[in-house]
Amino acid sequence: MDSLAASSSSAASSSSSPPPPPFTDPPNYAFPHHRLRRTLRNPDKQPIVLVACGSFSPVTFLHLRMFEMAVDYVRQNTDFEIVGGYLSPVSDQYKKPGLLSAHHRVNMCTLAAEQTSTWLMVDPWEAFQSYQRTAVVLDHFDHEINTCLGGVATADGVRKPVRPMLLAGSDLIATMGEPGVWSEPDLEHILGRYGVLTVERAGADMDQAIDSLARWRHNIHLIHQLIQNDVSSTKVRLFLRRGLSVRYLLPAPVVDYIEENGLYKDDGPTTSASSGAVTAEREKAAEREKGKVAP
Ligand SMILES: Nc1ncnc2c1ncn2[C@@H]1O[C@H](COP(=O)(O)OP(=O)(O)OP(=O)(O)O)[C@@H](O)[C@H]1O
Numbered sequence: 639m640d641s642l643a644a645s646s647s648s649a650a651s652s653s654s655s656p657p658p659p660p661f662t663d664p665p666n667y668a669f670p671h672h673r674l675r676r677t678l679r680n681p682d683k684q685p686i687v688l689v690a691c692g693s694f695s696p697v698t699f700l701h702l703r704m705f706e707m708a709v710d711y712v713r714q715n716t717d718f719e720i721v722g723g724y725l726s727p728v729s730d731q732y733k734k735p736g737l738l739s740a741h742h743r744v745n746m747c748t749l750a751a752e753q754t755s756t757w758l759m760v761d762p763w764e765a766f767q768s769y770q771r772t773a774v775v776l777d778h779f780d781h782e783i784n785t786c787l788g789g790v791a792t793a794d795g796v797r798k799p800v801r802p803m804l805l806a807g808s809d810l811i812a813t814m815g816e817p818g819v820w821s822e823p824d825l826e827h828i829l830g831r832y833g834v835l836t837v838e839r840a841g842a843d844m845d846q847a848i849d850s851l852a853r854w855r856h857n858i859h860l861i862h863q864l865i866q867n868d869v870s871s872t873k874v875r876l877f878l879r880r881g882l883s884v885r886y887l888l889p890a891p892v893v894d895y896i897e898e899n900g901l902y903k904d905d906g907p908t909t910s911a912s913s914g915a916v917t918a919e920r921e922k923a924a925e926r927e928k929g930k931v932a933p
């Protein structure tokens with residue numbers, strides 16, 4: 639398998655011992671695929687799954703709406719067929735401001751996906767372990783769906799591999815042009831191999847964002863928001879701290895969950911947002927030195 643994790647781990651293995659598993663799974667982990675469509679409707683299309691990586695602290699209607707915008711875009715502009723959609727909440731090690739524990743973030747995403755949609759799923763794989771780079775997260779989906787489940791089949795029984803594609807806001811794509819946040823091999827892996835569907839976000843200039851990523855332009859799909867929505871988790875947290883209502887900004891079960899558990903009453907961790915991935919990678923490397931975490 640052509641995965642980052644697989645290639646780095648196989649380089650380290652000796653010829654006598656069995657190859658280590660390509661990924662470290664959290665305890666009791668099972669890949670969720672109860673809503674993954676296993677048969678292609680149109681055999682001529684390329685099957686894809688949408689993977690949205692982020693904090694989701696908390697998940698908002700905008701996060702969910704990104705998937706619906708992607709569905710419309712894909713139907714009108716591409717030869718892809720979407721067979722599944724996943725929210726992949728980031729690990730606690732990301733330490734972004736306002737990042738609630740993975741336990742609560744996964745619970746809220748699960749309520750949102752299961753109770754407001756018929757096709758979205760939540761993968762807790764990265765949430766419940768050490769920080770994983772986005773390139774590795776996409777490799778994990780590739781591994782689970784194609785290597786373990788055998789991809790999808792056409793009505794005639796022909797098997798096809800599924801391409802995981804990153805679904806992200808244009809602010810996230812803009813960080814790909816910032817020095818030090820993403821490594822060059824990771825960008826090549828994410829944008830060259832898998833591709834990204836980018837949803838326009840108020841305040842982040844999409845054209846400027848992709849200027850520095852021009853060599854992967856063919857794999858970067860820009861989705862314009864026809865109805866502007868600039869809800870953000872930051873604003874929701876601010877409202878909650880001030881005791882203001884967030885109803886109708888988030889799915890009702892998520893609002894109820896926040897109230898029942900008394901969440902977001904204070905500021906939480908305060909590491910700078912843009913340095914989240916860099917800090918998490920540094921801390922992980924230090925822990926690896928001490929032998930505490932797997933690569
Ligand atoms: N209003 C929005 N428009 C477009 N994309 C968005 C919007 N809000 C979030 N996203 C995208 O959703 C993904 C997950 O975002 P994340 O969980 O970081 O939400 P956020 O609202 O940006 O959080 P925070 O406010 O805590 O920084 C990212 O790719 C982000 O770009």
Ligand SMILES: NC(=O)c1ccc[n+]([C@@H]2O[C@H](COP(=O)(O)O)[C@@H](O)[C@H]2O)c1
Nearest residue numbers: 691692693728771772773819820821915
């Ligand atoms: N090098 C990387 O792989 C890298 C860098 C920056 C952000 N990310 C990811 O992007 C997402 C960003 O989420 P936020 O928008 O909440 O910061 C997270 O899932 C994070 O892991 C990955």
